[in-house]
Amino acid sequence: MRRLSAQHVSRIKIVLFILLVLPSIVAATNILRGEVAEPADYITHITGEWTLRLLLLTLFIRPFVNISSWHWLIKLRRMIGLYVFYYAVLHFCAYLLLDLQLDFSTVLEDIIKRKYITLGFIALLLLLPLAITSNDALIKKLGSRRWGRLHQAIYFIVPLGITHYWLQIKGDEYAEPLTYSIITFLLLLMRYPPLAQKLRQR
Amino acid sequence: MKYKFKSRTVSSEITPQDIYHDRRRVVKSLMALPAAALLPTSAQAGTALAAAPHPDYSLEKRGYDGLTPKKKALSYNNFYELGTGKDDPEFNKDLYSPEPWTISIEGEVNKPRTFDIDQLRKLATMEERIYRLRCVEAWSMVVPWIGFSLSNLINAVEPTGNAKYINFLTFNPEELFPDDANRAIPWPYSEGLRMDEAMHPLTLLTFGIYGEQLPTQSGAPVRMIIPWKYGFKSGKALTKIIFTERKPHTSWNLLQPSEYGFYANVNPEVPHPRWSQSSEKALTSSLWVERRPTEKFNGFDEVASLYSGMDLNKLF
Structure with missing residues (x-):
């Protein structure tokens, strides 16, 4: 598994492309079949969860490659990152179109006054340049160093996204945001230089 | 840490929620339509409950566009004793x-x-009333409820001069199904009304919905419906009603007093700290939700006099 041919990698990419679009297709199908009582709520929830899950998956790849030396995994990361943006945009669109139905004064009020929406909106804005620069031409143009520095924005985006989740739980429904927080903590810990080096040496 | 790893709560909370929810949808979709049509209808249809429609609370009189489809009303519920997801209560x-x-x-x-629940059902004549239910989460349903005014019960038990409030309690899941109980909020769920609110003819002691006895997910066998207040005031599966002199402690108000008041009157002018209450998503027969402006007291202007002289911005 350490080395895979280019052909294998491109096949894996196709499979991954299909797998990652599936949650949105399943959600759309359920709505069109009339299975969903409140589609705004449903789509917002599903796309929000997938945004966070895939964000954490992109963070997982680097330490996992360091441990396993499956360097080809790095080639999948960009697609996963673009899917993060895809679900984040769907999430925002569900809020804008289905939930608030283009009531821009309320949208503005929400973004300014309501902390969790402010944070979520900032996270979405920060994702935008990362998505735009995730193609070969712009990577070349920026140079890998500057590109890499830009993409470190992810370390702001993840905590923003998770706080956005924390701030809207009711009662003690904190199992899910807590799970995401713990995973993030572990993934960041694996980047702590002394630990990262140790993991690499194995 | 309050979170405990236990039974059903754990399986649903550790599994990412929408996968957990999709699991049910997968099961549902596996039961292809023709097969579902052959299933005995008892699984869906409840026990019939007959009641004459109340002339003042018809679609036309209330100015409602139409009923929320039964399927939506029975599959999108907040009933935390049965789980915190909207489709948990049905499941x-x-x-x-x-x-x-x-x-x-x-x-x-x-x-x-x-x-006994049968005795209680016979206490007064059942009526069908179409009320809009407005949830504090900014969605609403138009539902044909069946029951009678709570005042019938109050008169039957003769409150003393000290009775200023009523406090009504839902069952305690830790007693009823200890192995499967979650601890989303402290049990039992408690709600209350001032005596004049409880005596108001609109306040409905509710036994049925859509021509049937209440299904479990709607709060069987008996619940409150207080149509000018946010839905969380309308306690489900009631086991106890206590007449008190002092204002009772109510569940959501205790948990988050800045977000949920004791009165909880529907009021488009007082936003919830996390969202606007000026409009609501109406669950209709459409595939999508439709936004409609929220009306003060959910359109039941006749209750306004109960609150004259009160600052409803403070006493929300």
Whole structure:
């Protein structure tokens, strides 16, 4: 598994492309079949969860490659990152179109006054340049160093996204945001230089 | 840490929620349509409950566009005792049985007594009333409820001069199904009304919905419907009504007093700290939700006089 041919990698990419679009297709199908009582709520929830899950998956790849030396995994990361943006945009669109139905004064009020929406909106804005620069031409143009520095924005985006989740739980429904927080903590810990080096040496 | 790893709560909370929810949808979709049509209807249709429509609470009189489809009203519920997801109550509806059931009336009354649910159903003539239910989460449903004014019960037990409030309690899931109980909020769920609110003819002691006895996910066998207040005031599966002199502690108000008041009157002018209450998503027969402006007191202007002289911005 350490080395895979280019052909294998491109096949894996196709499979991954299909797998990652599936949650949105399943959600759309359920709505069109009339299975969903409140589609705004449903789509917002599903796309929000997938945004966070895939964000954490992109963070997982680097330490996992360091441990396993499956360097080809790095080639999948960009697609996963673009899917993060895809679900984040769907999430925002569900809020804008289905939930608030283009009531821009309320949208503005929400973004300014309501902390969790402010944070979520900032996270979405920060994702935008990362998505735009995730193609070969712009990577070349920026140079890998500057590109890499830009993409470190992810370390702001993840905590923003998770706080956005924390701030809207009711009662003690904190199992899910807590799970995401713990995973993030572990993934960041694996980047702590002394630990990262140790993991690499194995 | 309050979170405990236990039973059903754990399996649903550790599995990412929408996968957990999709699991049900997968099961549903596996039961292809023709097969579902062959299933006995008992799984869907409840016990019929006959009641004459109340002339003042028809679609036309209330100016409602139409009923929320039964399927939506019975699959999108907040009933935390059965789980915190909107489709959990329907999925977990077998966790308790609403029959047999008793409800005890206690406190500041001359005739305290415990009703068997059948006795209680016969206390007054059932009526069907179409009320819009407005949830504090900014969605609404138009539902044909069946029951009678709570005042019938209050008069039957003769409150003493000290009775200023009523406090009504839902069953405690930790007693009814300890192995499967979650601890989303402290149990039992508690709600209350001022006596004049409780006596208002709109306040409906509710036994049925869509021509049937309440299904479990809607709060079987008996619940409150207080149509000018946010839905969380309308306690489900009631086991106890206590008449008190002091204002009772109510569940959401205790948990988050800045977000949920004791009165909880529907009011488009007072936003929830996390969202606007000026409009609501109406659950209609459409595939999508439709936004409509929220009306003060959910359109029941006749209750405004109960609150004259009160600052409803502070006493929300």
